[in-house]
Amino acid sequence: GNNLTSGGGITYNHLNLPQAIAMTGKGTITYTYDSAGSKLKKSVLESAVMVRVNGTDVTTTMLTTTHYLGPFLYESKVYGDAAVNDVLGYGPRLQFVSGPEGRTRPTRDVSTQAITGWVDDYFIKDHLGLACPERSRGMRMVLTDEVKQDIYPAATLETAKLSIEKGFYDIIDAQIVNKTGVNGLTDYPNNNGISNNPHDATFEATNSEKLYKLNGNGVKIGLSFKLRVMAGDKLDIFGKSYYNSANTGGTSANTNLVVSDILIGFLGGTSGNIGGHGTVTSSQLEGGATGLSSLLGTKDPAQSTDAKAYINYIFFDEQLRYAGGGFSAVDAAGTLKQHNLTNIAVPKNGWVYIYCSNESPINVFFDNLQVMHNRGPVAEETHYYPFGLTMAAISSRTVGILSNKENTFQNQRFDDELGLDWVQFKWRNHDPQIGRFIEIDPLSEEYVYNSTYAFSENKVTAHIELEGLEALSAGKPGGYLMEGFRQMFQAAGNLFQFKAEVHFNREVELKT
Numbered sequence: 369g370n371n372l373t374s375g376g377g378i379t380y381n382h383l384n385l386p387q388a389i390a391m392t393g394k395g396t397i398t399y400t401y402d403s404a405g406s407k408l409k410k411s412v413l414e415s416a417v418m419v420r421v422n423g424t425d426v427t428t429t430m431l432t433t434t435h436y437l438g439p440f441l442y443e444s445k446v447y448g449d450a451a452v453n454d455v456l457g458y459g460p461r462l463q464f465v466s467g468p469e470g471r472t473r474p475t476r477d478v479s480t481q482a483i484t485g486w487v488d489d490y491f492i493k494d495h496l497g498l499a500c501p502e503r504s505r506g507m508r509m510v511l512t513d514e515v516k517q518d519i520y521p522a523a524t525l526e527t528a529k530l531s532i533e534k535g536f537y538d539i540i541d542a543q544i545v546n547k548t549g550v551n552g553l554t555d556y557p558n559n560n561g562i563s564n565n566p567h568d569a570t571f572e573a574t575n576s577e578k579l580y581k582l583n584g585n586g587v588k589i590g591l592s593f594k595l596r597v598m599a600g601d602k603l604d605i606f607g608k609s610y611y612n613s614a615n616t617g618g619t620s621a622n623t624n625l626v627v628s629d630i631l632i633g634f635l636g637g638t639s640g641n642i643g644g645h646g647t648v649t650s651s652q653l654e655g656g657a658t659g660l661s662s663l664l665g666t667k668d669p670a671q672s673t674d675a676k677a678y679i680n681y682i683f684f685d686e687q688l689r690y691a692g693g694g695f696s697a698v699d700a701a702g703t704l705k706q707h708n709l710t711n712i713a714v715p716k717n718g719w720v721y722i723y724c725s726n727e728s729p730i731n732v733f734f735d736n737l738q739v740m741h742n743r744g745p746v747a748e749e750t751h752y753y754p755f756g757l758t759m760a761a762i763s764s765r766t767v768g769i770l771s772n773k774e775n776t777f778q779n780q781r782f783d784d785e786l787g788l789d790w791v792q793f794k795w796r797n798h799d800p801q802i803g804r805f806i807e808i809d810p811l812s813e814e815y816v817y818n819s820t821y822a823f824s825e826n827k828v829t830a831h832i833e834l835e836g837l838e839a840l841s842a843g844k845p846g847g848y849l850m851e852g853f854r855q856m857f858q859a860a861g862n863l864f865q866f867k868a869e870v871h872f873n874r875e876v877e878l879k880t
Contacts, residue, residue, distance in 0.1 A: 487514035525578035582726035592723035600744025717764035756800035793836030
């Protein structure tokens with residue numbers, strides 16, 4: 369409700385629906401409704417957001433306006449800083465057209481933002497609310513038919529591109545060396561045959577002049593790259609490696625990597641498109657370490673004098689448990705190797721950690737490490753606690769595809785702007801963290817035995833909430849789920865009765 373002492377508060381309209389929400393130090397949210405209480409517009413003014421424009425971080429205000437026009441959703445953004453607004457601001461732009469079983473989204477040209485095509489997202493819903501499927505079935509997964517391929521910049525290490533590449537790869541300047549100082553290395557261009565991103569034909573045709581040096585007696589891991597991935601995605605990893613002197617000390621001279629080296633690099637390195645996802649416990653890290661130790665134990669060079677050096681990839685699930693991995697070893701001394709790890713299937717939702725390594729006491733040089741990410745059909749997977757709070761540890765969402773906020777728990781809209789985190793039913797707003805509605809029950813006089821803020825009358829295991837007004841049993845005769853069970857048991861009972869009657873009739877015939 370209204371908080372007159374802290375400077376924050378909620379203003380309600382004549383329908384007892386929130387009209388303005390002020391959050392101290394964050395900003396304000398305002399809503400516009402029609403006469404029936406349907407939402408027409410939402411405006412979110414954030415008082416201080418940091419955005420990056422042309423390589424510079426700028427703090428400014430940001431106004432995001434969402435228009436709800438039936439199944440059509442439009443969005444616009446206006447920044448307080450004029451220079452930022454010229455680059456990032458835009459007028460009302462169609463986000464998607466919604467339907468009962470999914471949505472249709474436009475795809476746009478990166479430069480002009482002109483619509484270039486349309487893709488469909490399909491909602492996989494749970495069984496809850498089958499008695500009222502058009503209103504309350506909750507979304508659990510979003511599948512898309514969009515074919516999307518992300519080509520990340522190659523780690524060429526060249527001066528002209530280094531600042532861009534540092535945004536994706538963990539690069540230490542001291543490990544970059546000139547190619548002219550490496551004996552026996554032949555010329556090759558700054559590409560892996562798949563183009564760079566952004567494409568630069570002149571640069572890609574130019575021969576490489578820089579390499580990345582790793583040594584088992586010094587820096588053993590480099591050019592690390594981590595990426596948010598979903599089950600069903602495919603990865604291609606490319607790169608080059610070279611060294612010109614054999615490991616004369618053999619395997620006994622190698623300094624083996626330990627699991628902590630990998631985990632520290634993964635948790636602290638640069639990322640391609642990774643986001644925060646809760647916290648990590650020591651037991652989770654130890655669980656991941658078991659699988660990592662097994663993987664590291666299988667890595668030995670074909671010849672004892674070969675360098676124990678690789679381009680590696682390791683998958684982690686949402687709890688940072690080891691979910692698989694692999695590697696590509698360098699060739700013999702004096703051989704330039706083109707590494708092509710292609711069509712790698714992502715086993716689970718989570719992350720992939722890609723890095724170069726060298727455990728031998730000789731210099732091994734890497735160059736042009738590059739990742740191609742082919743997105744699979746899974747765009748989002750969400751699981752809920754009984755009162756609607758998202759199970760963050762086992763929920764996943766891909767990066768770069770519009771997230772689903774309009775059809776969430778019990779098919780309701782989720783507002784997370786400014787940390788609000790409300791599930792919006794038609795007549796009331798629900799806070800899933802406490803399992804209570806924010807507003808008083810409009811039908812409280814008819815349900816005097818209930819708390820006026822109770823969600824679904826506290827019956828969350830076998831009921832759903834009907835528009836913020838009352839609980840609706842999923843087991844009513846009209847419910848598809850319970851009706852299905854009823855018909856199944858009735859059929860089984862009829863079959864049992866039929867067999868019993870046949871047995872009885874045969875007994876009578878034998879006796880007569």
